[in-house]
Amino acid sequence: MLQALLLAADPGIQSITRLVSHLKSSEVLAIVSGFDPAEVPGVSTFYDFMRRL
Numbered sequence: 001m002l003q004a005l006l007l008a009a010d011p012g013i014q015s016i017t018r019l020v021s022h023l024k025s026s027e028v029l030a031i032v033s034g035f036d037p038a039e040v041p042g043v044s045t046f047y048d049f050m051r052r053l
Contacts, residue, residue: 001041001049004033016046 007029008019020043023030027037035041 001046007033016043020046
């Protein structure tokens with residue numbers, strides 16, 4: 001999850017919703033982030049992760 005959040009900073013993605021949609025639409029971005037392209041976590045999972053940081 002942290003990898004996905006760090007990658008989101010590069011293209012300027014400013015919302016978690018937009019990040020998740022990019023991960024679901026781009027297999028390469030999902031794989032680089034460490035996710036199986038078919039099993040990208042949802043928006044609420046990212047918010048839970050950020051809250052726990």
